[in-house]
Amino acid sequence: xxxxxxxxxxxxxxxxxxxxxxxxxxxxxxxxxxxxxxxxxxxxxxxxxxxxxxxxxxxxxxxxxxxxxxxxxxxxxxxxxxxxxxxxxxxxxxxxxxxxxxxxxxxxxxxxxxxxxxxxxxxxxxxxxxxxxxxxxxxxxxxxxxxxxxxxxxxxxxxxxxxxxxxxxxxxxxxxxxxxxxxxxxxxxxxxxxxxxxxxxxxxxxxxxxxxxxxxxxxxxxxxxxxxxxxxxxxxxxxxxxxxxxxxxxxxxxxxxxxxxxxxxxxxxxxxxxxxxxxxxxxxxxxxxxxxxxxxxxxxxxxxxxxxxxxxxxxxxxxxxxxxxxxxxxxxxxxxxxxxxxxxxxxxxxxxxxxxxxxxxxxxxxxxxxxxxxxxxxxxxxxxxxxxxxxxxxxxxxxxxxxxxxxxxxxxxxxxxxxxxxxxxxxxxxxxxxxxxxxxxxxxxxxxxxxxxxxxxxxxxxxxxxxxxx
Numbered sequence: 393x394x395x396x397x398x399x400x401x402x403x404x405x406x407x408x409x410x411x412x413x414x415x416x417x418x419x420x421x422x423x424x425x426x427x428x429x430x431x432x433x434x435x436x437x438x439x440x441x442x443x444x445x446x447x448x449x450x451x452x453x454x455x456x457x458x459x460x461x462x463x464x465x466x467x468x469x470x471x472x473x474x475x476x477x478x479x480x481x482x483x484x485x486x487x488x489x490x491x492x493x494x495x496x497x498x499x500x501x502x503x504x505x506x507x508x509x510x511x512x513x514x515x516x517x518x519x520x521x522x523x524x525x526x527x528x529x530x531x532x533x534x535x536x537x538x539x540x541x542x543x544x545x546x547x548x549x550x551x552x553x554x555x556x557x558x559x560x561x562x563x564x565x566x567x568x569x570x571x572x573x574x575x576x577x578x579x580x581x582x583x584x585x586x587x588x589x590x591x592x593x594x595x596x597x598x599x600x601x602x603x604x605x606x607x608x609x610x611x612x613x614x615x616x617x618x619x620x621x622x623x624x625x626x627x628x629x630x631x632x633x634x635x636x637x638x639x640x641x642x643x644x645x646x647x648x649x650x651x652x653x654x655x656x657x658x659x660x661x662x663x664x665x666x667x668x669x670x671x672x673x674x675x676x677x678x679x680x681x682x683x684x685x686x687x688x689x690x691x692x693x694x695x696x697x698x699x700x701x702x703x704x705x706x707x708x709x710x711x712x713x714x715x716x717x718x719x720x721x722x723x724x725x726x727x728x729x730x731x732x733x734x735x736x737x738x739x740x741x742x743x744x745x746x747x748x749x750x751x752x753x754x755x756x757x758x759x760x761x762x763x764x765x766x767x768x769x770x771x772x773x774x775x776x777x778x779x780x781x782x783x784x785x786x787x788x789x790x791x792x793x794x795x796x797x798x799x800x801x802x803x804x805x806x807x808x809x810x811x812x813x814x815x816x817x818x819x820x821x822x823x824x825x826x827x828x829x830x831x832x833x834x835x836x837x838x839x840x841x842x843x844x845x846x847x848x849x850x851x852x853x854x855x856x857x858x859x860x861x862x
Contacts, residue, residue: 434462448584453568542566
């Protein structure tokens with residue numbers, strides 16, 4: 393980890409692995425060559441930006457499994473990306489790939505996101521320029537429904553003392569602890585690996601931790617060496633004691649043999665026998681003391697050997713258990729990964745069908761609205777038809793033939809209108825012509841009456857003129 397942090401000084405992508413920059417360059421070249429339908433997006437951790445750096449541990453604990461994940465638009469692109477990854481990663485260590493249709497807009501989470509007056513959701517703590525990454529995290533991790541609460545006690549109070557906020561599934565604390573409404577999980581990591589802000593401070597912190605671990609390991613090694621030396625010294629003391637015991641035993645045997653010889657010789661007891669017996673008693677006492685010392689040393693040695701044996705057996709037991717656990721967890725991990733992939737696939741399929749169902753329901757609703765409009769138009773048309781013909785006439789012709797006839801009549805009307813003008817214009821001209829006709833007819837009648845009167849006057853004058861000539 394320290395080497396990765398130092399390498400990320402010059403290239404931030406190396407936080408996600410030593411081969412990540414080379415993998416991205418390979419993806420860019422493959423995209424330029426036309427091998428991808430749409431260019432994959434990733435790693436996700438490099439596509440998100442924290443609005444508040446102090447929440448790095450919380451957000452990273454929430455998205456720990458998705459930080460190195462890539463997104464593909466289709467399964468063909470996923471297959472090509474798997475082939476590119478195989479150049480840099482072994483089969484079990486490749487970054488995860490999620491297939492999700494690429495869109496230019498983020499999902500509408502208006503009704504399913506959590507809204508709290510004090511604490512933000514994970515989605516609100518992030519600035520995600522790429523809508524594909526945002527939609528992927530919404531689909532796969534529900535970041536719109538997860539709260540970030542810095543204080544552990546406050547997180548317990550919000551999530552577990554009473555009803556959790558609406559649409560809230562879980563919460564993460566500033567230390568990375570995961571809080572549900574009925575359980576609490578402590579974080580495995582206390583430091584952000586991918587989203588940390590101050591790189592130099594992290595490097596110094598990791599270097600100090602490495603120094604502390606190295607010093608602690610050195611102390612353990614020194615203690616182990618000193619214990620080994622003590623055991624060797626005690627074994628040497630035990631060997632010397634055993635040798636002395638053998639020598640004393642030989643001396644005792646010699647003394648006993650001398651005593652036996654002296655007892656067999658029938659001579660009067662002398663004062664020398666008393667001194668020899670006293671010497672024998674002293675030697676026997678020394679032998680008993682040495683035997684007692686040997687027994688104590690043996691007991692102490694057995695105790696240390698037992699401690700060493702117990703420690704060794706515990707070490708082998710733990711080692712065997714670890715190896716067994718690793719062997720047992722490998723297939724479980726593979727099955728878990730397959731199950732998660734299958735679950736994600738089924739969840740994506742479910743979302744697709746839900747979206748199609750919603751579109752179908754929207755189409756049905758639109759058709760119902762259109763049907764209602766058509767029914768209203770039908771009622772208006774029937775009402776107009778009743779004004780023309782109150783009695784409904786049975787018709788044997790099909791609707792299509794009637795529409796054809798209506799279309800033909802409309803074309804005829806359009807032709808007549810184009811030849812003679814608009815109906816309203818014709819009616820208006822007719823009205824004006826009728827008014828002019830009536831005015832002219834009235835004037836003609838007046839003129840006829842005036843002419844008749846003039847005729848009468850002229851006849852009268854002519855009669856008078858004739859009469860005067862006579």
